[in-house]
Amino acid sequence: xxxxxxxxxxxxxxxxRRMGWTFPWASSLGGDFNFDFTVSVTEQQxxxxxxxxxxxxxxxxxxxxxxxxxxxxxxxxxxxVKGADxxxxxxxxxxxxxxxxxxxxxxxxxxxxxxxAFARGLDGLWGMYQWLDRxxxxxxxxxxxxxxxxxxxxxxEK
Numbered sequence: 497x498x499x500x501x502x503x504x505x506x507x508x509x510x511x512x513r514r515m516g517w518t519f520p521w522a523s524s525l526g527g528d529f530n531f532d533f534t535v536s537v538t539e540q541q542x543x544x545x546x547x548x549x550x551x552x553x554x555x556x557x558x559x560x561x562x563x564x565x566x567x568x569x570x571x572x573x574x575x576x577v578k579g580a581d582x583x584x585x586x587x588x589x590x591x592x593x594x595x596x597x598x599x600x601x602x603x604x605x606x607x608x609x610x611x612x613a614f615a616r617g618l619d620g621l622w623g624m625y626q627w628l629d630r631x632x633x634x635x636x637x638x639x640x641x642x643x644x645x646x647x648x649x650x651x652x653e654k
Contacts, residue, residue, distance in 0.1 A: 498522060502530045502593065515644065533612060535596035542592055549594050550614040578640035597621060 498520045501508055505523040512521055530536035537547045547554040580590035595618055599611040619625050628635045635641070 500524050500529060502536055533596055533598055535594045537592045575640050
C-alpha cells in the first residue's frame with residue numbers, strides 16, 4: 497500500500513510523523529499522476545467546468561469553491577470551507593482536489609492499472625464508516641465532524 501498526494505514531500509513526511517503513520521507516501525507534486533487519474537483539476541479546468549470525475553462530467557458549479565455537490569450524501573453547506581481550513585488552503589484550491597483510490601499490478605516489468613474508485617465508491621475502504629453506519633444512531637454527527645486524531649479536544653464542535 498502506498499499513498500500519493502499532490503503536496504511537497506517534506507510536508508507529507510512531516511504530517512506522516514505527526515500522525516505516527518508508517519506506510520510509504522509519495523508526492524505527485526509537479527507531475528501528472530493525479531491529473532491522469534482525474535483526482536486533481538487545473539485552475540483552467542475549474543474555471544471552464546471541463547472536468548471529469550467519478551466517470552462523469554462535473555458541472556462547473558461543483559468545483560468553484562464554497563459550493564458542495566448536490567449529489568453528495570449528507571452534503572454539508574460549509575464543508576468546503578472547513579475542509580480548506582483544515583488543510584491550510586483556500587476553498588478554490590481545496591475544490592481542485594478530489595478523493596480517489598487506484599490499484600496497480602506489476603507483471604514482467606509492466607505496470608497495469610487494475611482498479612479505481614472515487615467518491616461514494618471509497619466508503620467501503622474507510623473502515624470507520626462501515627461500523628458507524630451500523631450503529632443505532634449512525635454517525636450521529638452534524639456539521640463537518642471529521643478531524644485528525646490529534647485535533648479532538650474535550651468538546652465536540654456543534
